[in-house]
Structures are given as structure tokens and as C-alpha cells.
Amino acid sequence: MTADHVTSVLAGLDSVRSWQEEFYRDLHAHPELSHQERRTASHVSVRLRDTGCEVHEGVGGTGVVGILRNGEGPTVLLRADMDALPVREATGLPYASTATGTDADGTEVPVMHACGHDVHVACLLGAVALLAATPDAWNGTVAAVFQPAEEVADGARGMLEDGLTDLVGKPEVALCQHVLPLPAGRVGTRVGPTLSAADSMRITVHGRGAHGSMPQASVDPVVLAAMIVVRLQTVISREVQPGEPAVLTVGSIQAGTTSNVIPDHAEIALNVRSYHEQTRTAILEAIRRIVTAECGASGSPQAPDFQLFDRFPLTENDREVTERVAAAFSAEFGADAQELPLQTASEDFSDIPNTLGIPYTYWGIGGIDPETYESARIAGRVAQDIPVNHSATFGPVLQPTLDTGTRALVVAALAWLGP
Numbered sequence: 302m303t304a305d306h307v308t309s310v311l312a313g314l315d316s317v318r319s320w321q322e323e324f325y326r327d328l329h330a331h332p333e334l335s336h337q338e339r340r341t342a343s344h345v346s347v348r349l350r351d352t353g354c355e356v357h358e359g360v361g362g363t364g365v366v367g368i369l370r371n372g373e374g375p376t377v378l379l380r381a382d383m384d385a386l387p388v389r390e391a392t393g394l395p396y397a398s399t400a401t402g403t404d405a406d407g408t409e410v411p412v413m414h415a416c417g418h419d420v421h422v423a424c425l426l427g428a429v430a431l432l433a434a435t436p437d438a439w440n441g442t443v444a445a446v447f448q449p450a451e452e453v454a455d456g457a458r459g460m461l462e463d464g465l466t467d468l469v470g471k472p473e474v475a476l477c478q479h480v481l482p483l484p485a486g487r488v489g490t491r492v493g494p495t496l497s498a499a500d501s502m503r504i505t506v507h508g509r510g511a512h513g514s515m516p517q518a519s520v521d522p523v524v525l526a527a528m529i530v531v532r533l534q535t536v537i538s539r540e541v542q543p544g545e546p547a548v549l550t551v552g553s554i555q556a557g558t559t560s561n562v563i564p565d566h567a568e569i570a571l572n573v574r575s576y577h578e579q580t581r582t583a584i585l586e587a588i589r590r591i592v593t594a595e596c597g598a599s600g601s602p603q604a605p606d607f608q609l610f611d612r613f614p615l616t617e618n619d620r621e622v623t624e625r626v627a628a629a630f631s632a633e634f635g636a637d638a639q640e641l642p643l644q645t646a647s648e649d650f651s652d653i654p655n656t657l658g659i660p661y662t663y664w665g666i667g668g669i670d671p672e673t674y675e676s677a678r679i680a681g682r683v684a685q686d687i688p689v690n691h692s693a694t695f696g697p698v699l700q701p702t703l704d705t706g707t708r709a710l711v712v713a714a715l716a717w718l719g720p
């Protein structure tokens with residue numbers, strides 16, 4: 302049963318839909334790469350001002366914060382990310398992107414909202430508009446955070462380093478959602494670890510170069526790197542407890558230029574996914590230990606170099622907060638509110654609540670046409686036929702995706718701001 306105050310806030314959904322769908326289509330057709338979300342940010346700011354928010358622009362580059370005050374009461378932080386990806390859109394949608402952008406290396410690339418961050422932006426603007434229009438139904442403050450550069454893992458940190466804490470104070474809770482390849486209309490919550498922590502590491506091992514015909518004069522970094530890659534396969538299989546999900550992938554190995562020269566170094570780039578801080582630390586330590594020991598075994602003349610990059614924090618949903626949101630979702634969505642399976646993707650959202658020292662929850666909403674999804678499920682072809690985030694054919698259906706995401710944000714926020 303949906304409570305009265307929720308019903309009265311959501312009564313405005315029809316009028317929100319009239320501009321929200323158009324806003325979404327425009328955003329989808331005009332995606333912007335990480336740290337370049339200038340057009341998006343300016344459109345967001347205009348909308349927020351229209352709804353009566355206090356608006357702060359340029360937070361951490363292109364970040365925008367909208368503060369909606371409505372008397373005494375708790376503050377709830379809601380976060381949406383704004384950036385798109387260097388992907389050439391192939392959805393065939395009438396509002397598909399043909400945009401291009403210049404990436405951090407200066408290369409011109411196609412740009413697409415392939416992760417659905419345009420859904421997040423449109424839904425959060427809709428939720429803020431609904432709350433702004435019904436001040437009698439709730440009390441407190443909404444801090445709507447529109448974050449840049451989630452895809453490169455440093456947008457949240459950028460906003461925090463640029464004064465986000467001063468703008469939002471200490472909210473009671475932080476809430477966030479992501480559109481996923483699930484049936485549209487569905488919402489999924491999960492207690493505890495939800496998205497993986499991710500760490501990328503670049504390792505340089507040093508050898509001694511020589512003529513390919515004189516291996517005795519060399520310390521061969523190609524053989525050394527090969528041994529390391531094989532030995533690293535034992536980290537997950539022999540050192541992590543069975544049943545604890547974790548991934549270690551060596552994605553790149555580079556050494557030498559030709560067949561008859563033994564090079565003097567090799568580079569390995571790897572990626573680690575984990576769901577507990579302890580596991581994460583143990584894996585990263587095991588990698589250093591193995592690489593250092595293999596270098597010793599090979600007689601490497603110089604200690605290896607380790608460089609961590611593209612680090613995403615663990616997303617671990619607070620039990621109490623998640624249960625409160627899950628109960629609110631059940632009341633609003635009935636059987637469409639379900640448990641979210643563990644996700645292998647990563648997010649930098651939790652940097653915000655972790656830095657503010659507040660609990661949080663992160664939930665998923667479906668974006669796939671329910672009939673399409675159901676046919677694929679019956680045929681046992683979900684993995685093959687349903688496009689996932691970051692793919693060129695990931696194009697969430699407009700409805701009920703936008704309605705669901707908007708309602709989810711409102712209902713979750715009201716679990717704190719309601720009477």
C-alpha cells in the first residue's frame with residue numbers, strides 16, 4: 302500500500318513526463334565524454350533553477366548540485382552521473398547519437414550514452430521537479446548531485462575535492478540508481494556488496510637486453526613476464542577462499558620489438574575485481590609478492606615498478622538503509638521490486654558517502670522492453686540477445702524506464718523526508 306504523501310507527490314508524474322521524455326531524447330542525441338559534460342550540465346542547471354533549486358555549477362569541473370530546501374528535516378543526497386562513452390551508437394533509435402568528441406589522448410571518437418547515464422539525469426530531474434511541486438508532502442532538504450566522469454572513476458572525487466561537502470553538509474543518507482539490462486518497470490535492491498571494487502595495475506619488470514643468439518648475456522624479461530602471467534593465475538584459485546567472487550585478468554603484455562633482440566623490460570597491465578576490502582588488499586599484495594619474487598628468481602637487475610590506475614571503490618550497500626528503501630519499493634512497485642543480483646561492474650558513487658561518512662544504497666532499474674526480455678529469457682538467450690551497458694545497441698526503452706526511475710528516486714527519498 303502506497304502512503305498518501307507518496308501518492309500526492311507522484312500525482313504530478315504525467316506533467317513531468319511531458320518535458321522529461323523530450324529532455325531525455327535530446328540528452329541521448331547529444332552525449333558528452335567524461336569531464337566534457339558542459340552542454341549537459343548547462344541544461345541540467347536551467348531545469349534545476351526552473352524548479353526552484355539553489356544551483357551550484359562547475360563543481361569538480363562540470364558537476365552541478367541542486368539544493369531543494371523545504372523546512373526542518375533530514376537531508377537526502379541523490380546522485381546521477383552525466384558522462385557518455387566513446388562508442389559508435391548502433392541502436393537505430395530515431396534519437397540515436399551521431400556525435401563525436403575528442404578523448405583525453407586527443408583522438409576524435411564517436412560518443413554515445415551507452416551506459417544509460419542520460420536515464421539517470423532525466424529521472425533525477427523529474428524526481429526533483431515532483432518534490433518541488435509538492436512541498437506539503439515532505440520536510441527536509443534534497444541535495445541533487447549531477448556528477449561528471451563516472452566512467453573514468455574520478456568524477457566523484459573531483460566534486461569532493463572541489464567543495465561538495467560544504468554544499469551538501471552531512472546528509473542522512475546517499476541514494477543512487479543505475480539502469481541495467483533487466484526488464485523495464487523492475488527495480489532491484491541488494492544488501493551488502495553490490496558492485497565490485499576495481500583496480501588496474503601496470504607492472505614494469507626489468508631484464509638485461511642482449512642479442513637473440515646470446516641469451517646467456519641477458520636477463521630475459523619476456524620469459525620473466527610469461528612466468529608472472531602463469532603464476533598470477535594461482536592468486537584467485539589458490540589464495541582466495543572458494544565461493545568468494547574475485548577476478549584477476551591480465552589484459553595486456555608487451556615486450557620487445559623483433560625476433561632476434563632480447564629486450565630490457567616488459568610491461569604487464571592487469572585488472573582486479575573484488576567484493577570485500579580484505580580480499581582486495583590480499584589480492585593486490587599477492588600480485589606484488591609474486592611479481593617481486595619472480596623478478597628475484599630471474600635475476601632481474603632492478604626492482605619491478607607498480608602503478609595502480611582506474612581504481613573504483615567497492616559499492617557495499619548499508620543493510621538498514623537498503624531495507625528501508627526495499628520496503629518502500631515493495632509498497633510502490635509490488636512484485637516488480639526484487640533482489641538485485643551481484644553486479645560485476647564498478648562505480649565511483651560510493652566515494653561520496655564514504656567521504657561524507659554517511660550510509661548509502663545503490664539500486665538497479667530495468668531498461669529493456671519487458672516482452673523482448675521475456676522472449677529472450679524463455680529461449681534461454683538473455684546473454685546473447687539482450688544488449689548490456691557499454692554496448693553499441695544498449696538503448697533503454699523510454700517507458701516505463703523513465704517513470705520507474707523517477708518513481709524509485711521519489712519513493713526512496715520520501716522514506717526519509719516523509720511525515
Ligand code: ZN
Pocket residue numbers: 416452690691
Ligand atoms: Zn558505464
Ligand code: ZN
Pocket residue numbers: 416417418451479
Ligand atoms: Zn554507468
